[in-house]
Amino acid sequence: MASTPNYSVALTRRYGNLQPEVKCCNDCRLRRKVDPISGYCTQCAARQRSQRESSSSTSSGESDRTIIYTIDQRSVQRNQLLYTFLQSYFPSDPEPEVWLARHMSPLLVLPELDLSSPMMSAAIDTLCLAHHGRNQRDRQLVYASQDAYGKVLSSMRKALSGKPASRATSREVIASCLLMSVYNDSIPGSSSFNNYATHLFGAAQYAQACGPSCLDPSEPFDQKLLMWLRFQSLFVCVARRKTFFWSSHEWRAMESRFDxxxxxxxxxxxxxxxxxxxxxxxxxxxxxxxxxxxxxxxxxxxxxxxxxxxxxxxxxxxxxxxxxxxxxxxxxxxxxxxxxxxxxxxxxxxxxxxxxxxxxxxxxxxxxxxxxxxxxxxxxxxxxxxxxxxxxxxxxxxxxxxxxxxxxxxxxxxxxxxxxxxxxxxxxxxxxxxxxxxxxxxxxxxxxxxxxxxxxxxxxxxxxxxxxxxxxxxxxxxxxxxxxxxxxxxxxxxxxxxxxxxxxxx
Incomplete structure (x- = not known):
C-alpha cells in the first residue's frame, strides 16, 4: 500500500497562493515560483527574523506583524481551504429556501473559532481536503482527507474511552461527530452510505451521556450545534427506532433558551x-x-x-x-x-x-x-x-x-x-x-x-x-x-x- 502523502506539501504545490505573504529578494521569488516549498536565502531569512524581533521589541504585546509571522503555515492553509469550502456550500446570495439551512448550520461559525485542537483540526482537514480533492481530481488530497479522517476517529476513541490522555472537550467531540456526518466524498469502500446516520446517532448518544451541561446555548456555536443535532439526529433516531436524547426533561428544559x-x-x-x-x-x-x-x-x-x-x-x-x-x-x-x-x-x-x-x-x-x-x-x-x-x-x-x-x-x-x-x-x-x-x-x-x-x-x-x-x-x-x-x-x-x-x- 502506498504511503500517505504529506498533505501540507500536496496543498502547497497546488495552492501556492495560500502561503503567508513574505518579503523576499528577487532570486527567492523566482526560485519559489518554480518550487513553492523551497526555503529562503540567508539574507532574506535574516531580514525576516529581524523584522519579527523589531516588531516584538517595539510593542508591549504581540503586534499584528508578529501574529502574522507566527501563524503556522498549515493553519493558514486550513483557514483558506475552509473559506473556499464554505463558499461552495454557503454562497453569499443563497436562494430563499436555502436560508433555513444557512441559519441552522454551525459550519459558518467555524472561522471564528480556535481550530487548533487535534480533533477539530483533523475534522476540518477531512472535509476540506475531500472537497478540494474531489473538485480538482487530486488523489493526493483525497488520500490526505482519508488520513485526516482516521485521525478524527482515533481522537474520538480516546475521548470516548475516558482516558486522561484525551484532552478533547465534549463540545469538540460533538462538533467533530456532526462534521463527519456530512463527510462522504472520499470514504473508502461502502462505509460512506452509513456515515451520516452513524456519526449523527453517535453525537446524540454522546450528548445524552454527557448531559445538557456539555453545551451552552448562549454561545453562538453551541446553539447552532444543538439546533443541528436535535433536528437532524431526530430523523436518524426515528429511522433506527431508538429513544431520542432530547426527550429527557433535562434537555427539554433548554428549549426556553432558544430564540x-x-x-x-x-x-x-x-x-x-x-x-x-x-x-x-x-x-x-x-x-x-x-x-x-x-x-x-x-x-x-x-x-x-x-x-x-x-x-x-x-x-x-x-x-x-x-x-x-x-x-x-x-x-x-x-x-x-x-x-x-x-x-x-x-x-x-x-x-x-x-x-x-x-x-x-x-x-x-x-x-x-x-x-x-x-x-x-x-x-x-x-x-x-x-x-x-x-x-x-x-x-x-x-x-x-x-x-x-x-x-x-x-x-x-x-x-x-x-x-x-x-x-x-x-x-x-x-x-x-x-x-x-x-x-x-x-x-x-x-x-x-x-x-x-x-x-x-x-x-x-x-x-x-x-x-x-x-x-x-x-x-x-x-x-x-x-x-x-x-x-x-x-x-x-x-x-x-x-x-x-x-x-x-x-
Missing part, C-alpha cells in the same frame, strides 16, 4: 416518537401474556394515536394569520420544465396540489405528515397484535388506515411545491418521504397511488441529474436515509408474533 420562532410550539410534538417506536418494537418482539405488559401496549397505542392527531391539527392551523397552504389546480400554474410538474399534469391520480407561503412552514408540514405516517404504520402493527387495543383507543384499524392514507396523500400533494425549490437537499428529502409513501400505498392496496409514487421518484431523479451541475452543492445527507424507514412500516407483510393478549387469563 422564539415558528418551531417553538411544533418541535416538541416530534420528540416522543423515537421512544414510542422503540417501545413498540420491544412489545412486538416479545408479546407478553402478563396484564401489566398489555396495559403498557394499550397506553402506547393511545400515545401513538394522540401523536398523529396533534400533528394533523398543527398542519391545519393558519400560518402567520393566514392559510399557510394554497390549493393548486390550474394547469397554467405548472412549470413544464420541472420533471415532476410535467409528470403530474399527465396523471389523474391527484388533481389538486399544495403550495406554501413559507419554506420553513412547508418543511414542518412535510415532517409532520411523514412522522404521523410512521406512527400510524406502527400503531397498525400493534392493533393487529393486541385485539383489545381498538376498543381502548376508540378507533378501529380501518380508521387508522384512513388517517395514514390522509398523511400519505398530503405528502404527495406537496411534491408540487418541493419540486420547485432550487436546493438539491429538498430533492433528496422528496426521495426519502415518497419512498415510504409508496411502501404504505402498497400495504394499503392502493395500486394506483403506489404507481404514482414510483413515477414521481423517477421524475425527481431525472431532475436531480439535470440540475446537479447548475445548483449549489448540498451538505444535507438526509438522502442517505432513503429506505431506512420502510421495512418497519410494512404493517401487513411484516410478521407479527402469534401470541396476543387474547389468551391472557381474565
Amino acid at each position: 422564539p420562532g415558528g418551531s417553538r410550539s411544533w418541535y416538541p410534538l416530534l420528540v416522543p416518537l423515537p421512544g414510542l417506536l422503540e417501545l413498540a418494537d420491544r412489545l412486538l418482539r416479545q408479546l407478553g401474556r402478563a396484564a401489566p405488559q398489555v396495559r403498557v401496549a394499550l397506553d402506547l397505542c393511545r400515545d401513538l394515536d394522540v401523536f398523529r392527531e396533534k400533528h394533523h391539527e398543527w398542519a391545519e392551523v393558519d400560518f402567520a394569520g393566514k392559510p399557510g397552504i394554497v390549493y393548486v389546480t390550474d394547469p397554467d400554474d405548472f412549470d413544464m420544465e420541472i420533471e415532476e410538474h410535467l409528470f403530474m399534469t399527465t396523471s389523474s391520480t391527484f388533481t389538486s396540489f399544495y403550495a406554501f407561503h413559507d419554506a420553513a412552514h412547508a418543511m414542518r408540514c412535510m415532517v409532520s405528515w411523514f412522522m404521523a405516517l410512521v406512527s400510524d404504520c406502527t400503531l397498525l402493527r400493534l392493533l393487529a397484535a393486541y385485539p383489545s387495543a381498538p376498543d381502548y383507543i376508540k378507533r378501529t384499524a380501518k380508521e387508522v388506515e384512513q388517517k395514514a392514507f390522509q398523511s400519505a396523500t398530503e405528502i404527495c400533494r406537496s411534491v408540487y411545491y418541493y419540486s420547485m425549490l432550487n436546493s438539491l437537499a429538498y430533492a433528496h428529502l422528496l426521495c426519502v418521504v415518497i419512498d415510504l409513501v409508496q411502501a404504505f400505498f402498497e400495504e394499503f392496496g392502493s395500486v394506483r397511488e403506489a404507481g404514482w409514487c414510483q413515477a414521481c421518484l423517477i421524475a425527481t431523479n431525472m431532475r436531480m441529474q439535470r440540475v446537479q451541475h447548475q445548483r449549489h452543492e448540498t451538505l444535507c445527507r438526509v438522502g442517505d436515509l432513503n429506505g431506512a424507514f420502510t421495512k418497519a412500516c410494512r404493517y401487513r407483510t411484516m410478521p407479527v408474533a402469534a401470541t396476543s393478549e387474547s389468551s391472557i387469563p381474565g
